[in-house]
Amino acid sequence: MAGTLDVNGSVLSVQSPGDTPLLWVLRDELGLTGTKYGCGVAQCGACTVLADGAAIRACVTPLEAVAGAKITTIEGLDGAHPLQAAWVARDVPQCGYCQSGQIMSAVALLAQSPQPTDAEIDAAMAGNICRCGAYQRIHDAIKDAAAAPAAQV
Incomplete structure (x- = not known):
């Protein structure tokens, strides 16, 4: 094609x-x-x-x-998305392998639900596996990004 x-x-x-x-x-x-x-x-x-x-x-x-x-x-996020800043602030990455997929899933979530509930975050991120177990920091970073004034994407 x-x-x-x-x-x-x-x-x-x-x-x-x-x-x-x-x-x-x-x-x-x-x-x-x-x-x-x-x-x-x-x-x-x-x-x-x-x-x-x-x-x-x-x-x-x-x-x-x-x-x-x-x-x-x-x-395409150019390091400028509020989620990327929250990821750094929360020290989310360990090995880092899953992080681009995690961030892209979170971007889609925030576009659909700018102030997601805990249950919405859990549901949206359920298909993303992190071998290092950084799930709580990922969750917290999403909440932080949602609270940031620049989170409107």
Whole structure:
């Protein structure tokens, strides 16, 4: 499927077949390596990106399924999102492998629910696994970002 893909606000040319998982197009063809490969079956959340603002698992999403969508990866946040600041303030990352997927899931949550309840946070983040067990710090960072004046994204 030679064509274009709107990623992080830029329209980029891609040459991969339409059934290629978005993850591999992002990493191998476009060089956006912030999105990680974890399990390959959409169970860990490391590959989470946004398609038109909704969190999706890039490891199982074929390129043809996101034709015309606006894709946002962790690189698209440019380190300026309130969640990224909260992540640093709360010392969330340990190994860091899951963090881009965690942050992208949290971005989608805050876009949908700017002042999420504890239950909404738990539900939105349930599909993201952190081997280091930083779940409470992740939860607290999301609450902090929601309370920040710049959290409106």
